[in-house]
Amino acid sequence: MTQESAYAVVQDYHRAWTSGDVDRAMTRVADDITCRAPGADLTGKAAYRAFIAGFAPALTGLADIASFADGDRVALFYYPETAATTTAPAAECFTVRDGKIAESVLIFDRLSFGPPAEA
Structure with missing residues (x-):
C-alpha cells in the first residue's frame, strides 16, 4: 500500500477544520507539530488544537x-470568512512527514479578524 500524498493529507485536514470537525482535522496532525502563526509560535498537538478550535467556530x-x-510541502491560499471579514486572505505552508502534518507556517492579518474599529 502506498502512502497518501502530502496534498491529500493537507486537503483532508483543511476541509475538516474549516467545516468545524476539529477532531477529524487533528487525526492529520503529528503529536510534535510546530506552527508559526502571527503572534504565536505553537509546539505540540494540544497547543495547535486549542489554536484551531478557538478560530473554527468563527468561520x-x-x-x-x-x-x-x-513533495512533502503544500501551500494553501484562501479567504476565511467570518462576521468581521470576507476579504482578508490567509496563506499556509505545511510540511508533511510520515503521513501527518509536522510543520505549519500560517500568515494572515490578525487585525482583520478582530472586532470592527469604532469610528
Missing part, C-alpha cells in the same frame, strides 16, 4: 484561492 464560509504541492 461563516471559506473561499479557496489556490493550492500548490511540491
Whole structure:
C-alpha cells in the first residue's frame, strides 16, 4: 500500500477544520507539530488544537484561492470568512512527514479578524 500524498493529507485536514470537525482535522496532525502563526509560535498537538478550535467556530464560509504541492510541502491560499471579514486572505505552508502534518507556517492579518474599529 502506498502512502497518501502530502496534498491529500493537507486537503483532508483543511476541509475538516474549516467545516468545524476539529477532531477529524487533528487525526492529520503529528503529536510534535510546530506552527508559526502571527503572534504565536505553537509546539505540540494540544497547543495547535486549542489554536484551531478557538478560530473554527468563527468561520461563516471559506473561499479557496489556490493550492500548490511540491513533495512533502503544500501551500494553501484562501479567504476565511467570518462576521468581521470576507476579504482578508490567509496563506499556509505545511510540511508533511510520515503521513501527518509536522510543520505549519500560517500568515494572515490578525487585525482583520478582530472586532470592527469604532469610528
